[in-house]
Amino acid sequence: MPKPRKTEATPAELYGPLLACVQERGILADGKTFVDAVPLRPIADIMADFERLSPGDEALRRFVDANFRLPARFDPPDPAAPTQSLRAHIRAMWSNLARDPQSGAINSSALPVGHRHVVPGGRFREIYYWDSFFTMLGLVRDGEIALATGIVDALTDLIEDHGHVPNGTRTYYLGRSQPPLFHMMVALLDDARPDVAARRLAAMKREHAWWMEGAEDLAPGMRAHRVARLADGSLLNRYWDPRGTPRDESWREDVETATGSGRPAGDVYRDLRAGAESGWDFSSRWLEGTSLSSIRTTAIAPIDLNAFLFGLETAIAACGDSDATLYAEGAERRREAVTRHLWNEEERYFGDYDLELDQLRPSITAAALAPLLAGLATGEQADATARATRKHLLAPGGLRTTLVDSGQQWDSPNGWAPLQWIAVAGLRRYGHPELAQEIARRWVATVEATYLRTGLLYEKYDVESPAIGRGGEYAPQIGFGWTNGVTADLIDAVEDAKRL
Template structure:
């Protein structure tokens, strides 16, 4: 595995001062900046810099080329939504960057697509949902480039980082590489062999430390429960503030009565989940109470089950081993992640040895990967219709904390997981209703703004809010999921 220094490693006290004093409005701006000269020379001059924010602001401007957000222009008046999505692929596409020898960017050898806004690089689980639209629109080269880039990352680092930045190398995201490979389809035996090898390597990364793990103990991303069942959790080897959210993390830790290192690791693990941040990870509905590493998430374990099934289906010499691993995980999920009283799947509290009873959209992941029984799916459908189905789509959770992965927000990937999951268990009417409501929300907001957004308020069918940064436009996974729903269900007239 290749390890590259992050901006915090390189700039240390300079980064801390820039971030904690909010010299730049968005903490991601500085860590994505390109140094204009050698790092050692920058740090030497920083040590002699006079105090004061204005001097620091000028120093940053003199020594770094600051990036800009990918802010697309609003659609032309009366431009149909579906046509606009097709046009956005060109705007979000990026040429290969094979060098990336300055700044925090990791090399990407293939043409690819980025989400948009402040997200100027490839993101892991975003990419699957973006690919749904690319495949729909015949952008096979771009979709293949995304998968090839993911394969390169696994071969180089052992896993797909959260995004293609050095500061993301300590964490991944929900492991959907195997679903990307399946979506792309057969591209020849050489490609299939290479991608299968990458799936196995990614699985080994997630399972590192499992082999000799005693009951009631954990190691990195694996947890052995008291009864011997093996589950996974999110985790990060670093226990420092995230480079891109340094100030926010320092403030969160300062508001907690726990050791800062524990809070930092849980924040990082929450970022690895893709649900950054959510009441799923909190102890008392406030961010300082975050305890992500004490939770075995239902969706993570479902996706890893899907990965094990995909490898087992390859039929190679290790297929039997992965079939056994999948069966063991399936049993562990049924025993520890099913909330019989509520009638839906939940996360598991490792420290307390009990299911976390809150209903969230993550409950649909076991349906997506076929880990549920028909009875599980039937009960889940009842709970979703009763509590998660909102006027504008599927609610993320039932709790309003001000975090972006909570009510009233809805997110494109969660809509698609629910729709695909319910369709797999013959709940077609509910699946279609979720898709219809989501497309209405996106279309109504597009009609008002000419833009597609990262997240939406599904209670009022408008732009979502909350979290650490302003709502972003673009937007890869919204484009992909919405295009897939429109085409699958015929939800807009043919001209759209």
């Protein structure tokens, strides 16, 4: 087990003006490069020398090279015709994406990880929270139980150390989490050993408490942290981050977004951070207009977040300990709140709730399927959701993310592996196997067609073409953990069904 770090300070806290200078001048192509670097000398000495540094980008670049060990550059292989089937390629990729336990060098941004685990790939060199569940689907399918268990053990450590699972295992991610799927990972492994089950149940309760912080004292119409009390007393959750500063890893982009927005910069930064916590970074779901500067994530109660928390509450209740009734009652109150405020009775699908305007947000998104996955929907709601999904979200290459083409990566024309699986699993749960099968078939065909052209798997795909996805703050990444896991699970599920 790696030793605890001596500091959990972020790069922005450690390097202040140096980080701002490096990021805003753009001397490194990817803003994540510098924040993942390791200092080669005491920070006080580095900062003292920085104050005397001659102006100019070249001098700054030489200074960074001399004082930091930058992460190894990742150059993706050139596309080439594959030499093995898609399913065989996925099996072979697990060893490439697996990482040994990490101690986390002092004053680097890396958090310690005490277990062997899997990373997404490309620029994503560390564990990411909700990615990990979808990656685990493939690991379990391929018998990589030790790797899957290592992920859950690592996430359990993180909850015990921080009260939540950070967005990723970096200090600059500690202010935010991601969609809370830890309980689904626990269920996927189904480890009944009493000591293991007790520890994971305790972690689930602690994570729930973190998401619900401030709820008990919240008056109607008020918001605090990640909770919002509506005028009728209903309680819903939102995404939020306590830091009103640019994201360390996307500093330049966030400064540019806030500049000229006409809004207090801190509000923009917090909404960007909350958008990153959602996993949908970024999407028209969070925008007031078409510009990213109109982002207002913290003013929205998302349907998928509240469905996942319903799932967490019901999972804790199902464990049957002395607190079971308390969590079961909380789940029922959440079901009532979601039904009252996040169900679009006129259009017949679930949506996000605008906490400031006190109304549902317009337009269906793939998040509407999350209540089916969690078992929150009624049978009638599930049937209506299936009809709306077929009418609006079913694309030639899988499930659409949204109906809006904003240029953001979590919008049309992109489709994402986790959203395909959530939809397929939710539709199957409520007796719509034909639509589930159609989404799965189209998604696998998209991934396979691109794989046959390039020999690679990507983090996102254009489900209209189909082709490699586009948009966002960085080039499409290959690897790729959750695409591998979801695609493997869907391929195998189809084959399993054929054998029945």
